[in-house]
Amino acid sequence: MSNALPPLEHYIWLSSILFCIGVAGVLIRRNGIVLLMCVELMLNAVNLLFTAFSTHFQDASGQIFVFFVMVVAAAEVAVGLAILVMIYRNTKSVDISLLDNLKH
Amino acid sequence: MEYLFYILSGFTILSAILMISARNPVHSVLYLIVTFFLISGQYLMMNAQFLFIVNLIVYAGAIMVLFLFVLMLLNLNRETEPQKSMKAKLAGVISAGLLLITLLGALIQGQTYRGSLHITDVGLVKNLGMALFTKFVVPFEVSSILFLSAMVGAILVGMRKKEDKEVVSE
């Protein structure tokens, strides 16, 4: 087992692909909960990239930032799901296309 | 070691695609959990031990459980799943593709990124702890306030008032 990992470029590829899959998911799905999950996927892809950079430059700041991203993600999921539940209570569905009250 | 990376990343991408295309939302959740496990494996490969364990505990353990919880609470399954038209789906996929191309075009340029990574000690708990409590102690404390506000917010938003009782009980 060598000490070498794949070049940083490959991590960039992986992270970008995962991110864009997440974006595609956000644009494709109509279920609010699944939407939030795709956002989580995007965040994770970014986390991966941060860690890769941190390992490459041997700087702990990258991984610390990942830590804080997770903090924020957790908080966001909590509040987001609470809102979704409220929406469900009001509209009996989590279909986001029903949320068009901002129309003109 | 490198082939392990490629295997892991292949599976990661596969499970991600399955996640976004699954009809049943419960399947999506499960696929996402798998994705998280695989990503955590990536972390372990880079010797980011702390992040590996935290990723598993927080993401796969807490957040996904929360998602599953809400899904079950709202009792959603395959029949009630709303679907978009094929045109919209196509538009979405193409936009994401465009984004991918753009990002890659932007990021893959310099020579800097050609070098291979080496396994370091940066990800060890001790080292991270040192950095966290010296350089980043203020954000750390602030994040506690963030959690507090999130908690209060979630409870306030989701709090049932008297008139909601009739709506849900149908």
Added chain:
Amino acid sequence: MEIYIAIALLSPVIGFALSGLLGRSLPKNIIGILASTSVLISFICSLLLFNYLYQNGAPIKFTFFNWMAVGNISIDFSFLADRLSVWMMMIITGVGFLIHIYSIGYMHNDEGFYKFFAYLNLFIFAMLTLVLGANYVIMFFGWEGVGLCSYLLIGFWYSNKQYGYAARKAFIMNRIGDLGLLLGIFMLFNVFGTTDYQTVFASAASANATTIEIICLLLFVGAIGKSAQIPLFTWLPDAMAGPTPVSALIHAATMVTAGIYLVARSSVFFVNSEMASNLVLMVGLATAVIAGTIGLKQNDIKKVLAYSTVSQLGYMFVALGVGAYSTALFHVTTHAFFKALLFLGSGSVIHAMGGEQDIRKMGGLSKKLTITHFTFLLGTLAIAGVPPLAGFFSKDEILAKAFYGNGIIVFVLLALTSVVTAVYMFRLYFLTFHGEFRGTEEQKHHLHESPSSMTVPLIILAVLSCSGGILGLSSLFSHHHFINDFFVKTLLNKPIEEPSHFFEWLVLGVSVVLLAIIILVTRKFYTSNSNIPVAAEDETGIGKVLSKKYYFDEIYQAFVQKPIEWISEFTYSIIDRKIIDGIVNTTGNGISFCGNYLRKIQSGNIEYYLLAMVIGVVSFLVIYQLV
């Protein structure tokens, strides 16, 4: 000495201010006396100045302040009292004073009594500015001022729309002439760098001859407008809508002579400009003939006198055209006397008839209105040129100058016009004062002689009309021609041969004989009832053309007014409404339409927003990369 100029100018201004501001609260007589006194003060100042100049004093220049100094051009608000201006000043203030006195009686029952006197005083001030100005710009200032006062006074009884139109017509026609005058002044600035009389006339010889010709032509255009020559004369008969004192003062004695003054003042220029002088001659001649013939068929007292004024002004311009500037001024003086007399007399008649102006409804007034009748007769004799009244001497001199200065054709035409003048004047006289009374019974009871405030000025003017001839006795009777001698340095008269004694006696004899015939014939003709003139509509043939004033008004209406109205209508309805408003409205509508369209972006659709976000990020990155 300068102080007299200042007092003479300020006195009417103060009168104007006091009458205008305090007029409502003061009793009518006080206002009348106040206004007349202010003019009297100016008249006394003018006499003092005249005396000074007669004793061979030098012309006085009084600079009030420097009005404008722009670049190389500096215009001073300065006044020049030389022989020409003081002479005009005396006429203006003297006749003006008499007319003010007259107006006290004439306008006695009018509501706007104080306004009338305020305007009259303002007019005196403007006219004095005109004649006393030391440069063309100040003269123009006065020129416009008298135009304004003319407008105000013609439309004095403003509740009648027709009078308002007449006032407007006068003002606009004046304006057309003023354009020429302004252009002339601009050219003067261009050529000489200043319009100061003394400077300009001194350097006139060194300027380009063609330029001087053009300046003369332009100045004459202004004179045409103000002095009612062809083609801008139709406003004067319509201006009779104003009260009679106004007609007497402005449209007989003073304002219309402003054009004569202008040309006389610019004699240095006109003397050397053949073409311009000839044009002046032609225009004056044409006007004299045409206006004279129109007067034959007019039935309104004041209109007859108005056309007579236009005709006499034509005479004056003929004199100017041949280069006999002081002769023209002589005629201005005598004309002021007898025309003011005639107008005031007609005012007295109108007053007695209770406002009736149609001579067909008059007749036999000589018994009831004795003073008016007698003074009017004297005025008629004067204008017809019966020796030894004033009119004879001035007209005779113009005829002589025309014959010797130009040729026989001009002389013959002027002589014929004099015959015509005599005919229509005596027609007017006989129809008004002799024969049977043709008015209503009520008017008959109303007939009375005017109060003394009106008759005294009539008497004074009659005396002046009789004796005014002294000012310019021809070589037949005296070796001294007062006016010619007086103006010898100020006005550059063209050297014209003195008429021979034979010529003088011939003209004298022929005119006496002719006039006697005319008087007898018209008396016979117009005192019998069968020859009462018919209404304008019922005239036939040449009579119709004359009574319709050669259709001048109709021609102007068709060829000038209608096209301008058409252009204005076109500009309004098409350019303004459709094009400009169209552009503005279309822009507004277009933006509103785009707004409507863009509004649909705000669909409230979350998926759409998400897609837009992603596309936005992509585009941003792409553009960033490209740039």
